[in-house]
Amino acid sequence: MMNEPQLFQLLKNEVLLNYQKHYPYFQGNWKQFSSQDIQNLIDLIDEEQKQRISEKWIYTHLKPETNEKLPRKDMLDILCQFCGFSGWDEFVFINRKEDLPLQNNKKKQNYFWIIGIGLMLILFIFYWTKKMKTDSKTIEIQDEFTQEKIADEDVKVYQIDDNKKVPVKVEDGKATIDSVSPETKISVESPFYKKREVEVAKSNTENQILLMQPDDYALMLKAFMQSDIKDWQTRKEQLQKILADDLEVIVMLPNNLGAEYYNKKEFSEKLVIPTSTIKKMQILEIKNNSEGKIQFIRIKQE
Incomplete structure (x- = not known):
């Protein structure tokens, strides 16, 4: 047993x-x-x-x-x-239970049935999608207030068809959807902007502009990490306002060395004095609490 x-x-x-x-x-x-x-x-x-x-x-x-x-x-x-x-x-x-081997065999049989049915559904969906596809569409991603293109590294775009989420490459602030069906949606995610999931416009125009609402606290944090502010007391006070008390920070180390964990106090102490290491860090994800303060940060250390 x-x-x-x-x-x-x-x-x-x-x-x-x-x-x-x-x-x-x-x-x-x-x-x-x-x-x-x-x-x-x-x-x-x-x-x-x-x-x-x-x-x-x-x-x-x-x-x-x-x-x-x-x-x-x-x-x-x-x-x-x-x-x-x-x-x-x-x-x-x-x-x-003593008849575990028998149960495992039944489970395997059920998995084969599920896989078989799943393959049939995939083939049907593929056939249906091929019939429904139309021309490609280019989505230009802009800041809602400045109307400027958002940097490619600051956004991730996914095409959603039949509940499948497929990454879309972003170049020069634009994402091109090669095959658009009537049900096609895109999800645009960024650590510095609020997530948007929208239907691709059903129009004859090839281009579509998508405006993203900035997360002010996230952009402030990015500015702190990349700036040369010398007034550490001011920086400390500002961090206190934008970071939640239960903040969790995960820093992914280079060369697959693992990750480091920081709480609010530990992370604030690292940001108070700008260093070359801080400036090389790339923010991958930010989550806010109900009050809008930053509660979780995932960072990639180069």
Whole structure:
């Protein structure tokens, strides 16, 4: 009979399998699970279970190859529910039954049926999409107030068709959608602007302008990191206003060396005095709390 750490390893495998149903192009393991995969998983659980797990928790409990201690039961319940179980108790009960090999065979058979049906649906959707495609469309992304193009590195654009989210390359502030169907949408995301998801305009014009509303606090933080402000006291006071007390900062280190974690006090101390290291940091993601203050930051250190 499997012990609890072994059962948790089995649950981690179930989480990966369920993640691959939403992102079939990921065929790796937890060691190969990237920061983008982690964010995708957090968003999936938030959307389906209305529960939130932190990036730090995933690094602590899911990324390691082995786990000596079992996480809290409430977190195990969230993962089990994400995989289709009522909770940890049901997961343990099912996987400790003596006829586990038979159940696994039934599961495999069910997976084959699901894969077969899924392939048929994909072929049908592909055929239907081919029939519905029209001309390409170019989306120019601008700041709502300045009407200036937003820097390519500051935005990510995704094309959404049939609930599939595909990255679109941005060049010179423009994103070109090669194949537009009546249901095509685009999602524009940026750490410095509020996310927008809109339908591609159904018109005969080739170009479309999309105005993005700036996040003032995020742009202020970017300016702090890139400027040469010498008045550290002023900078400290301004940071106190825009950063939430429960701030979490994840800094992704270069050369796959892992990540560093900072709280508000630690991160503010790094920003008070400008350094060349701070200026080389690239903000990847910012999240605000209900009061508009910055609550989470993900940074790439070059």
